[in-house]
Amino acid sequence: MSNPYLSYTTEQTCTDLETDVHVGLSNIQDIAKRHTVYGDNDLAVDDDESIVVQFLKQFIQDPLxxxxxxxxxxxxxxxxIDDAFSIALAIFIVVTVGFVQEYRSEKSLEALNNLVPHYxxxxxSGVSQHVVATKLVPGDLISLQIGDRVPADLRIVDAVEFExxxxxxxxxTNPRKKTTEPLMSNLPLGERNNMAFMGTLVRHGHGRGIVVATGADTEFGRVFLTMRETEKPKTPLQNSMDHLGKQLSAISIAGIAIIVLVGFFQGKKWLExxxxxVSLAVAAxxxxxxxxxxxxxxxxxxxxxKKRAIVRRLPSVETLGSVNVICSDKTGTLTMNHMTVTKxxxxxxxxxxxxPDGDHLDFSIEKTVGMNKLLLSAALCNNSKRHVNKSDAILDTTSPWAGFPVDVALIECCERFGLNDPRGSYSRLSEMPFNSERKYMSVITNFNSTKTTFMKGAMDHVLKSCAYYTDSAGVQHELTPSIRDEIRSHEMDMAKTGLRxxxxxxxxxxxxxxxHGLFGINDPPRPYVRESIQQLMTGGVRIIMITGDSIVTAVSVARALGMALPSSDQDAIQNYAITGDQLDELDDSSIRDVVSRAVVFARTTPHHKMKIVKALQSLGDVVAMTGDGVNDAPALKLADIGIAMGRQGTDVAKEAAxxxxxxxxxxxxxxxxxxxxxxxNNIRNFITFQLSTSVAALSLIAISSLFGLQNPLNAMQILWINILMDGPPAQSLGVEAVDDDVMMKPPRPRNAPxxxxxxxxxxxxxxxxxxxVTTLIFTVEKKDGEVTARDTTMTFTCFVLFDMFNALSCRSETKSVxxxxxxxxxxxxxxxxGSLLGQALVIYMPLFQKIxxxxxxxxxxxxxxxxYTSSVLWVDExxxxxxxxxxxxxTKSTKILGSV
Ligand SMILES: Nc1ncnc2c1ncn2[C@@H]1O[C@H](COP(=O)(O)OP(=O)(O)OP(=O)(O)O)[C@@H](O)[C@H]1O
Ligand SMILES: [Ca+2]
Known part of the structure; x- marks a missing residue:
């Protein structure tokens, strides 16, 4: 399909959509009107089938x-007629219960899709706003930067290295470079270089675009609609459940065939x-x-x-229970990412x-000339900005500054020493921005027509570019090897206390x-991290820290958080920690050796994360990995569970996670x-419950048939039991609260049955x-030889009560109820x-008594x-x-006793 906007110039696009290339849409009424015309910018589609049709379909879908x-x-x-009525009523109840459950399952799956709103x-009106993407309308002007997800179909009006x-x-798979030039209107999707499409991801540079299509009108919307027709992929667990269901069906049908044949030869009524x-088949x-x-x-x-973890793919839930290694970055995940200069x-x-700690600006530290030079470099080589809008702050700080937390810490330190933001007086000529690969930032500025470079960053990188140093008096000297050593040993001392x-x-x-010198920046651990690490470790999960920070700082923080490290720094650094550079020099088998015991990976770049995940997986580990940046995306995809940061993470990382x-x-x-x-665990519990009911029902009838006895349960009763077994009681076992002891159990092996x-x-x-016991009750009751209503009622109620006690004990595999x-x-x-109330109605209400x-x-x-029936509970207890x-x-208590 061609698209006219491809061949329009940016001006034509704006005229056509009555918008402005600089200020965007300005009229609130106009925006509201567009919203009513085009609807929300999302792909939620109404179900084409009414709920009644869906319900009626259930009656003809199941051969049973x-x-x-x-x-x-x-x-x-x-x-x-009586029998016919009873059977019809039973069918109605069975189908209704099944339908309600299936409907609920679909509704909860739908709810999952709405958990992650896109912004x-x-x-x-010329003002940039952070809004939910569903509110966009055609004509809106969107600005995009690296890491963003494109929120709608856009005609690009501005592109800087935009890929x-x-x-x-x-x-x-290769990112496509975008331009603003008009093109031919009938190009295939992959060559529409002046457009950006909903759901795609910005990998480089930045740009702006005008929304030309939203929601189902977008290219993605079209694909989505056809995709919806195809069946949703199932999780491994769902597949194995289907498989199990089929096996059980085959077994039951064989058993039932035998029961029916035997009964038939014994001369029982064939319709009965x-x-x-058939009822048995439905039940079993x-x-x-x-x-x-x-x-x-x-x-x-x-x-x-609700606990702040949003799972984007259902199968991941299963994998979570098998995770035995968690690779976590340090800054922002283990620590608060709230930094203050303390040294x-x-x-x-x-x-x-x-x-000293605290907010007050006046304190009695004499600021030497040397310190002044150090502070000035930090202030000029800094990208923090004053908040325009407080609500924009992603961090929970009260600081009036926004930007990289390191930059904020430094500018705040300068303020405390009375150095007001000097960036206005030095015009910036160029900048090398900070990123995790470069590990420093530098700027060239012009002050009194001299070009000066200012640099700040990881010490090794900065020291490499230096030939001189200034002392406290600000006097410049040559940087001799012995001075370098002295600086290094001071860096080491500060890093040992966990400072960045x-x-x-x-x-x-x-x-x-x-x-000019060093800053020691404190970034406190997040609350509960230490406890969480402890619990995960007792549950057999290995915790690995992968950080861009220095090895000494990382080891110190790791130890403070209770990660598995020896108490001697020397030993920890030599045997349990490794830097990215060292990792690069190893061959595959040595890497495997290292990752099988290392606890800290320091001075890493994002590509090291992939290497580490790969090596762990080749050792058979099930790996969870955290990340936030564009460069983390490959490692997040590769890991068995990629975990993205919702607040500071980029859309690219979130999409990959x-x-x-x-x-x-x-x-x-x-x-x-x-x-x-x-x-x-819960899934196993209700399977235990369902299987035992099913096996019991089947054996009960089979035994009585084989021994030529009368049937202890009639068809209606069997169907009622089926409702209990397949219905609410089983489902409620699935929502049993997580047991405290669950973290004491080792992770489940990847393919454990x-x-x-x-x-x-x-x-x-x-x-x-x-x-x-049920057979016993039945035999005792029918002593008189004749099977009366009373006899089956006793047997039937006996079975139902058994089922309830059995459900109770199935609430946990190992723990007493x-x-x-x-x-x-x-x-x-x-x-x-509800089930007991139902049972009471069934045996006390005249209408149901008849049925x-x-x-x-x-x-x-x-x-x-x-x-009698509570016996099943006592035996299990x-x-x-x-x-x-x-x-x-x-259990928790045995562990505590064991460790004392
Ligand atoms: N804004 C910045 N400007 C200059 N240098 C910085 C800045 N932020 C960090 N650094 C330096 O770069 C080093 C590594 O930072 P990097 O961003 O790779 O790690 P990180 O992502 O913060 O840590 P983690 O991987 O644990 O989250 C730091 O130790 C610090 O010395
Ligand atoms: Ca990070």
């Missing part, structure tokens, strides 16, 4: 339901056998299993989002001068600058890993008890309460049944107690 309908029809033909910078990565739209067979096949898994995953993700050093000082070191220099000859931390804090990763492990021997044993034990708190899962209480062929039971009956006694379960 159709079979049930058939048996209802046959019942009518044979004149058994963008729009210029309206956009369009791989998610065109598949082309057919109905029971856990068709609800995949749905409950999806809902559990989705609800887990929503819960995590200053100029050559000649015996000890660095300590800058920034050196500063200035001079007229670019490669022979004059060294699987999870986003909305508070940028390491402690949040702990919560996410906890949830990941917990969700997996869900059905373990232990789980199957537990299923079989419970099923065995249920079948045994009395320790969990019997009423601590609210959804469980509601589900079980289910039941009879009212006396209080004594109920008490007897409760006593004994099993749990035994596990603890044998020390087969690690």
């Amino acid at each position: 339901i159709l079979l049930l309908f058939a048996s209802a029809a046959i019942s009518i033909l044979l004149g058994n 963008c910078n729009v210029i309206r 956009v990565d369009e791989s998610n739209l065109t598949g082309e 056998m057919l109905t029971i067979g 096949i856990p068709e609800g299993l995949p749905i409950i898994v999806t809902v559990t995953l989705a609800l887990g993700v929503l819960r995590m989002s 200053m050093y100029t050559p000649g000082m015996t000890t660095p001068c300590i800058i 070191i920034i050196a500063a220099a200035s001079g007229i000859i670019p490669n022979k600058l004059v060294f 699987d999870m986003i931390l909305t508070d940028d804090s390491f402690a949040t990763i702990l919560h996410a890993v906890e949830e990941g492990k917990g969700i997996f 869900i059905l373990t021997v232990q789980l199957l044993k537990r299923v079989l034990i419970s099923a065995f008890i249920i079948v045994l 009395f320790k969990l708190g019997i009423f601590s899962n609210r959804m469980f209480n509601i589900a079980v309460g 289910f062929q039941t009879e009212a039971l006396g209080l004594k009956d109920i008490v007897t049944l409760i006593i 004994i099993r749990k107690w035994y596990l603890h006694r044998k020390g087969l379960v690690r």
Whole structure:
């Protein structure tokens, strides 16, 4: 499809869209009108099918339901209207419960899509504003910089080394350079160089563009609409659940076929056998299993989002429980990224001068000429800006300055020494901006018509460019090797206390600058990081720090945070820490050796992150990696779980990541890993519950058929049991709160099966008890030889109560429900309460009595049944107690005892 804006000049584009290339749209009413015409700039599409149609579809989708309908029809033909009515009602209930669950699962999946709002910078009335991208309208003027996601389809009106990565739209992996020139209007998507498309990512430079299409009208919107038709990819867990479901179906159908055949040969009524067979199939096949898994995953993700971790892809939830290495950057994730200068050093000082804490500007430190030169370089080589708008601040500081935290710390230090921002009097001729590869910043300025270079940054980089130094009196000397050593040893001393070191220099000859001294900058650890690291480590997760900072500073901070380092600095630095440069000199096998034991990677550039992740993965580790920058994106993609910083991270990093931390804090990763492990436990718990019910129901009928007994449960009762098994009680096991002890368990191996021997044993034990006791009750009740309504009611109620007690004990695999708190899962209480109420209606309400062929039971009956059926809980409690006694379960308390 051609696009007219391709061939328009920028002026024509503006005229056509009635906007301005410099100030953007200005009229608020006009913007509102455009918004009503074009709608929100997003891709949310209404479901084309009404909820009623979706519901009705359920009746014809499942072959088993159709079979049930058939048996209802046959019942009518044979004149058994009552039976037909009962079956029809049962179908209705089964389908409704299934539908409600599926509908809920879809709604919660939809909610996931709306968790990460996109922001963008729009210029309206000439003022730049940070707004949610959904509010954009055609004609809006957008400014974009490196790391941004393009919020709508734009005709570019301004481009400075502007390169956009369009791989998610065109598949082309090389970023495309953009221009403002008019082109032919029928170019293919990949060659439309004067346009930027929604969802693509800015990789270089900066630019501006006019919105020409929003929402579903964008190129991405078109692709999205066709994409929606194709099925959503499933997570590995969902796939294995589908697989498990199929296997169980095959087994059940074989079993049911045998039951029906045997019954038939025994001369039972074939219609009754057919109905029971089909109901049993409905009950024994856990068709609800995949749905409950999806809902559990989705609800887990929503819960995590409340704890500030936003999972962008459902499969990541599963991976979280398997993560055994977390690579974290230091600044901003482990530390606050809130920096203050606490020490200053100029050559000649015996000890660095300590800058007292506090806000007051007047303090009694004599500012030497040398210190003044140091401060001046730091102030001139600085990009911090005064806040225009307080609400713009991304950081929680009260500082009136915005910019790189190092720059802010330095300019604030200058202010405290009474040096007011001197940048106005020195015009800046050029700049080498700071980035994580360069590790310094320098500017060339013009003052009184002399060109002077000012530089600040990591010490090694600065010292390399210096040939002289100034002493406290400001006198210039040659930088001899012995002075260099002296400076290094002071740097070392300051870094050992965890301070980040920034050196500063200035001079007229670019490669022979004059060294002025060092700043020691404090960046306190974030709260709870130490505790989180501790908990993760006890849970068998290795924590690795990967930082751009110096090795000494990094080791010191790592140790303060309780990471696994020896107490001697020498030992720690030599054996457990390594710099990026050293890493570059190693071959693949030595790298693997290093990453298997190193705790700190210092002076790294973003490409080292990839190397480290690759090496860890080749060792079989499941790696989580944090990052924020454009250059971190490849490593984030590569890691098993890429974690982007929601506040300070770029859109590029966020798009590459699987999870986003909305508070940028390491402690949040702990919560996410906890949830990941917990969700997996919950899934296993309800599988245990469903399987034991299913096995018990199937065996009960099978046994009575094989021994030529009458059926202990009729079709309606079996269907009712199915609702309990597949429905609310099972689902409520999926939202069980994460157990405290979960972090004591080691991460789950990458491909660990869900059905373990232990789980199957537990299923079989419970099923065995249920079948045994239920058969017993049935035989005792029908002593008179005749199966009466009372007999089946007792058997039926017995089975249902068993199911409830079984659900209760399935709330945890290893922990006593009395320790969990019997009423601590609210959804469980509601589900079980509802089920019991339903059961009461079924046996006491005349209408239902007729349908289910039941009879009212006396209080004594109920008490007897409760006593019998609680056995399944007691036996499981004994099993749990035994596990603890044998020390087969690690809990918080055993660990604490063990470590004392
Ligand atoms: N704004 C700046 N100007 C000049 N030099 C800087 C600036 N910020 C940091 N540095 C220097 O660059 C070094 C490395 O910074 P870099 O940004 O690579 O690490 P970081 O990203 O802050 O740390 P981490 O990787 O732990 O988040 C610092 O140790 C410091 O010496
Ligand atoms: Ca960083």
